[in-house]
Amino acid sequence: MPTQDERSAASRQALVEATLTLLDEVGYGRLAVAEICRLAGRSVGTHLHHFGTKAALVAAAVDELAARRIADARADLARQPRRGTAAALDVVWQFYAGPTFVAALELWVEARTNPDLRAHLLVVEERIDREGVALAATIAPELASPGGLVAGRYVAATMRGLAMRRLLWPDADIDAEWRATRPFLLASLEGAR
Template sequence: MGAVTGASTGTPSGAATADARAERLPKQDRSRATRQRLLEAAVACLAERGWAGSTVSVVAERAGVSRGAAQHHFRTREDLFTAAVEYVAEERSTALRALFPQGASGDRRAVVAALVDLYTGPLFRAALHLWVAASDEEQLRPRVTELEARVGRETHRIAVELLGADESRPGVRETVQGLLDMARGLGLANLLTDDTTRRARVVAQWADLLDTALA
């Protein structure tokens, strides 16, 4: 989630500082750093402006690079934003892993809360804008569908591991998937209003249900 915050400092002075740092790096590292800045800027733009307001030019300006440099890394707008959401997915998985580096130690409430947090932050908001765009953009839809299927499998796998769920038992897989679907729904609700208080009660109830279902 720090990626979005970092991308939001796309002021001229920030860009100049970034360019100065980039010049001191070897060419390959400069290219990697530019790509990273573009992805972070794309995520921030999607979260704040939505698909319609997130053009390649807007993202390039925010990242402090030229439009030509942006198109060198990402040939089309669809390429840029598909890569951005893949980056979001990796950040989401990394963030979840970082919360439990030694495993969850049976604290299912903490795992449920962490999963819900993944779906209520700016990274999920950015991904959601791309989903909406993909529903109308024929070129974008198959890329986003494939990506989200992969992200869904990875998130499910991490959830199973952290919850200590035994999916060989009837109903356990569906229970874990229900948790993820619920978390996604809370993320959607959070787009319109601050749902923090109700969300905390839902998290507590789901943790109790999981303790019973997975025991």
């Protein structure tokens, strides 16, 4: 029989999972605590006990999302070890090409007018950036130079913009656009060493 701590952790996780599912399906603006609780099979009282507010629950979901993004990148590298600037570029692109980017974007937009969520997102995104730099440095140590870090910020901004295009143009071939853009980004990184 599960302990109280195990039941509590299971309830928290169920609410976080339901939040992530609904965030992906309906976006932050239409995200409702009652619907999260229904999907999680938990009561609103359980939500209040563990999180207290919608913002606190979403913040926990952001943490989970960040942990998944980082774990996915590490697992991909473990399966297919790669080296060099081009490999680092491809690993970072996976942060933006995957489905978690859209959920993260929803939260960034909401954070513009939600100071509590913004404060939490800044911490989470800083952690993701640190992890991304650490991953890139293991693949391409030359990118850890001051010039590489500056170029990396500009390259990441371009990648985010490309990934955001699929929201307005869902029929666009983002993979083809990535293949066309990748050589320019690679040249930027290699020129910054």
